[in-house]
Amino acid sequence: MEFFGSLQSMGIEAGTGLLFALLLLLLVTGIPLAFVTLLVTLIFALGWFGPNVVPLITSRVYSFVSSFVFVSVPMFVLMAAILDRSGIARDLFEAMRLIGGRIRGGVAVQTIFVAVVLAAMSGIIGGEVVLLGLIALPQMLRQGYDRRLAIGVVCAGGSLGTMVPPSIVLIIYGLTANVSIGELFTAAFVPGFMLALLYVGYILARAYLTPGAVPDPVREPVPAAEKLRLLKGLFLPILVVIMVLGSIYGGIASVTEASAVGVAGVMLSTILRGEFSWSLLRGAAMQTLQTVGMIVWIGIGASALVGVFNLMGGIKFVSELITGISDTPIIIILFMMAILFVLGMFLDWVGIALLTMPIFVPIVIDLGYDPVWFGVLFAMNMQVSFLSPPFGPAAFYLKSVTPPDISLGEIFRSLLPFIMLQILAVAMLILFPGIAMY
Numbered sequence: 001m002e003f004f005g006s007l008q009s010m011g012i013e014a015g016t017g018l019l020f021a022l023l024l025l026l027l028v029t030g031i032p033l034a035f036v037t038l039l040v041t042l043i044f045a046l047g048w049f050g051p052n053v054v055p056l057i058t059s060r061v062y063s064f065v066s067s068f069v070f071v072s073v074p075m076f077v078l079m080a081a082i083l084d085r086s087g088i089a090r091d092l093f094e095a096m097r098l099i100g101g102r103i104r105g106g107v108a109v110q111t112i113f114v115a116v117v118l119a120a121m122s123g124i125i126g127g128e129v130v131l132l133g134l135i136a137l138p139q140m141l142r143q144g145y146d147r148r149l150a151i152g153v154v155c156a157g158g159s160l161g162t163m164v165p166p167s168i169v170l171i172i173y174g175l176t177a178n179v180s181i182g183e184l185f186t187a188a189f190v191p192g193f194m195l196a197l198l199y200v201g202y203i204l205a206r207a208y209l210t211p212g213a214v215p216d217p218v219r220e221p222v223p224a225a226e227k228l229r230l231l232k233g234l235f236l237p238i239l240v241v242i243m244v245l246g247s248i249y250g251g252i253a254s255v256t257e258a259s260a261v262g263v264a265g266v267m268l269s270t271i272l273r274g275e276f277s278w279s280l281l282r283g284a285a286m287q288t289l290q291t292v293g294m295i296v297w298i299g300i301g302a303s304a305l306v307g308v309f310n311l312m313g314g315i316k317f318v319s320e321l322i323t324g325i326s327d328t329p330i331i332i333i334l335f336m337m338a339i340l341f342v343l344g345m346f347l348d349w350v351g352i353a354l355l356t357m358p359i360f361v362p363i364v365i366d367l368g369y370d371p372v373w374f375g376v377l378f379a380m381n382m383q384v385s386f387l388s389p390p391f392g393p394a395a396f397y398l399k400s401v402t403p404p405d406i407s408l409g410e411i412f413r414s415l416l417p418f419i420m421l422q423i424l425a426v427a428m429l430i431l432f433p434g435i436a437m438y
């Protein structure tokens with residue numbers, strides 16, 4: 001009781017410092033972010049306001065989880081889970097051999113293009129990295145590709161689901177910032193492909209300028225019957241992408257409806273390929289439950305914490321601190337990017353979005369910037385967080401399927417050039433907002 005009494009007597013400056021220190025201390029102990037945020041919320045809600053504030057917190061949490069657009073998240077996760085268990089990705093990779101086999105570094109280039117198609121089908125990065133780690137990495141290592149280049153291509157390519165619509169990062173940002181998710185998808189389309197082309201440019205530069213980085217291309221003639229068989233592997237994935245993104249961009253369906261269309265498309269694909277089974281569906285459903293459960297719990301904890309912090313006056317206090325850094329708007333944007341970059345080294349992107357965007361987005365709007373542009377910028381920044389040490393999730397996903405002689409340290413070292421390319425893409429978006437706002 002004495003502790004709660006001392007909380008009530010604190011000013012917002014000391015209260016904010018204590019809140020962030022408590023968050024950091026509990027996260028270091030290894031407690032999951034969702035439970036940390038809920039515990040800190042409870043301490044400050046009862047200590048600062050007393051039990052009467054609890055209904056206000058629950059109403060904020062309810063408004064987050066009851067959003068209709070949120071239904072699209074489990075749908076896109078389910079799409080990814082079904083893809084994980086089917087042979088669609090493997091056939092897609094084989095089909096891209098028709099293009100990749102003609103140039104130096106072709107397998108690495110086709111890996112990036114396959115990653116873009118997979119990202120456009122589901123928007124989930126974990127399964128993508130694992131899929132490419134199982135399909136593309138062994139082939140590149142067997143053919144004599146530079147190990148670090150091969151590792152970097154798989155991790156960076158697999159992370160493109162953060163940027164390429166239908167990205168779940170953009171969906172969560174849209175929910176948090178109260179921005180049209182359709183507009184976010186439209187704005188992210190060109191930047192996502194720009195990042196993929198930066199990766200392809202780097203691969204080709206290594207292929208043609210660094211001796212021994214890639215093997216010489218093997219230009220064997222492909223019989224017409226084999227070409228037809230390989231092209232069949234392109235048909236279903238491209239059809240699903242057209243169904244999902246075409247229905248959104250064409251104004252035929254909302255994001256939520258398009259996600260359901262996507263699930264139907266992927267399930268129909270597995271049926272046509274003869275791969276559908278109840279065990280496949282059950283396994284995909286259980287994986288979806290685990291992933292979405294994590295996202296929902298982090299969302300509940302972060303929404304509750306932001307709600308209490310706002311009632312304390314903390315959001316206004318932090319906003320004034322950030323805007324007081326400089327009179328130049330671009331400096332403030334760069335400072336926000338630096339905060340997101342540092343947080344990305346330690347926190348999950350869901351927590352980062354839900355904890356920071358209620359503070360950042362109003363500042364961005366007051367500075368005269370478009371919140372849709374800032375959403376694309378945020379998603380591009382989260383690209384970096386998926387690769388950056390010490391907790392870059394893409395590296396851990398890949399490590400789970402790599403040969404034992406590839407260490408986690410080697411994976412992170414392999415990612416450095418691709419992190420530089422991601423930072424370059426962030427800089428280009430800041431300098432040339434028209435890339436997103438075309």
